[in-house]
Amino acid sequence: MEQTVGSPSKKRRTRTKVDRIGGLPDSLLLHILSFLPAKEAVATSLISRRWRPLWLSLPSLDLNLEGFQSLPFFHRFVDKMLKLVDLKSVKKFVLEIHSSNFKPRDCFRPLKISKWINAMISNKVEHLELQLILFYGEFELPPSVFITNNIRVLKLSGVTVGTLSHVHLPLLEVLHLRSVRFPEFQSLKMLLSASASLKELVLKFWFSVHDYNPLNIGRLDHLVSADVPQSLFPSAAFSNVTFLRLDQHYCTQGIWPLSDDIPMFYNCTHLECVAGSWKPF
Structure with a gap:
């Protein structure tokens, strides 16, 4: 019986390259x-x-x-x-x-x-x-x-x-x-x-207390988060927030007045007060 010389050639396995990203919608x-x-x-x-x-x-x-x-x-x-x-x-x-x-x-x-x-x-x-x-x-x-x-x-x-x-x-x-x-x-x-x-307010710019009176903007009822200069608005505007950050650094002649009109912050879970100096009176 005649034998075949050598082994049959192996088929090369070819891997088809699939463009998985290009196939996305x-x-x-x-x-x-x-x-x-x-x-x-x-x-x-x-x-x-x-x-x-x-x-x-x-x-x-x-x-x-x-x-x-x-x-x-x-x-x-x-x-x-x-x-x-x-x-x-x-x-x-x-x-x-x-x-x-x-x-x-x-x-x-x-x-x-x-x-x-x-x-x-x-x-x-x-x-x-x-x-x-x-x-x-x-x-x-x-x-x-x-x-x-x-x-x-x-x-x-x-x-x-x-x-x-x-x-x-x-x-x-x-x-x-x-x-x-x-x-x-x-x-x-x-x-x-x-x-x-x-819902979210961030104010970071310089101003002087001599250039303005505190801005009465009413109460921002839907506001959840506020990061604002401390003396630019009445505190009542932010009484509904859960996150409040008051920053004194942006006021060029800044003071931090404590008054009797500070509201109750019933929803607030995070409060930051950033001040270079504290002058309650």
């Missing part, structure tokens, strides 16, 4: 992309045909000057992106511009920034976050920011809020104001008084 992929800065989210279009159109429907746009070679290049990138992206799908818009990232020849263009903000508001953005760390208060917000039916979260840093004639923010639940300039404190009073649904 668009809604989940867009959720993943929403955690990336806009520049990186756009770069995913180079991965494959599957990824190419996704960034056009991003639910979140995070635009940061850091990482761009110049401010004019950043301007062009944002202009192009806002023309191509379906703005109606964008629920969160974050814009960060720090003057430390400028080059000497760069020119800040506030009208262009206002155009971007207005475009987002007109397309019903719900979360608006602006960190414009320039020369203090160099950029004044367009009034449209304070007249919108859709914004739920508003976080502002390094901007100026001019004279407000009208405020309409029926859905606003979270308001953070850091290093924000108010030439007229009545605008701040109007903003808070008109935010009937407010």
